[in-house]
Amino acid sequence: MALKIIDHGSTQYRQMIKLRDDILRKPLGLSFTDEELEVEKNYLLIGAFEDDKMLACCMLVEENPKTVRLRQMAVLNDLQGKGIGKALMIFAENLARDHGYQKITMHARKNAIGFYEKMGYTKTGKEFEEITIPHYLMEKKL
Numbered sequence: 001m002a003l004k005i006i007d008h009g010s011t012q013y014r015q016m017i018k019l020r021d022d023i024l025r026k027p028l029g030l031s032f033t034d035e036e037l038e039v040e041k042n043y044l045l046i047g048a049f050e051d052d053k054m055l056a057c058c059m060l061v062e063e064n065p066k067t068v069r070l071r072q073m074a075v076l077n078d079l080q081g082k083g084i085g086k087a088l089m090i091f092a093e094n095l096a097r098d099h100g101y102q103k104i105t106m107h108a109r110k111n112a113i114g115f116y117e118k119m120g121y122t123k124t125g126k127e128f129e130e131i132t133i134p135h136y137l138m139e140k141k142l
């Protein structure tokens with residue numbers, strides 16, 4: 001498996017949109033708007049690949065010069081639970097450190113809290129609803 005930064009608008013980016021749509025949005029009856037995707041040219045976009053096939057993805061979005069937010073973490077359904085998410089998180093954290101960030105935050109889906117806790121993240125607030133499902137704010141010092 002190869003972990004890579006990908007370019008906005010590239011073939012790999014189109015694969016990323018499909019993966020995120022399939023795993024994160026369609027199951028909720030939602031989709032991405034052009035405005036949502038346009039702003040992603042400013043973000044660090046990350047993919048896990050086997051040959052040309054994208055297996056998983058996530059992105060890093062600057063909140064301020066010290067803090068970056070992890071978003072859109074998704075692993076292909078039939079490959080979940082095999083360590084791909086963990087490898088992707090470690091790559092994203094190293095990238096965040098390399099860019100000088102000292103903290104990662106996120107809006108974590110309630111059903112993924114156990115995964116993030118295993119990766120050293122802690123909940124920092126109360127449950128809230130986003131895109132129709134329960135979430136928690138989580139963070140980790142790098």
Ligand SMILES: CC(C)(COP(=O)(O)OP(=O)(O)OC[C@H]1O[C@@H](n2cnc3c(N)ncnc32)[C@H](O)[C@@H]1OP(=O)(O)O)[C@@H](O)C(=O)NCCC(=O)NCCS
Pocket residue numbers: 023024072073074075076079080081082083084085086087107108109111112113114115118
């Ligand atoms: C959540 C997700 C990113 C985790 O990636 P993954 O590749 O399945 O996880 P890994 O196999 O790397 O798991 C690492 C560890 O976390 C645990 N874990 C994984 N998913 C978990 C979950 N949902 N709840 C609790 N623990 C979980 C694994 O059992 C493993 O534990 P171990 O190290 O003791 O063996 C992935 O399952 C996914 O894409 N889920 C659907 C979309 C989603 O919810 N994304 C998160 C949006 S905030």
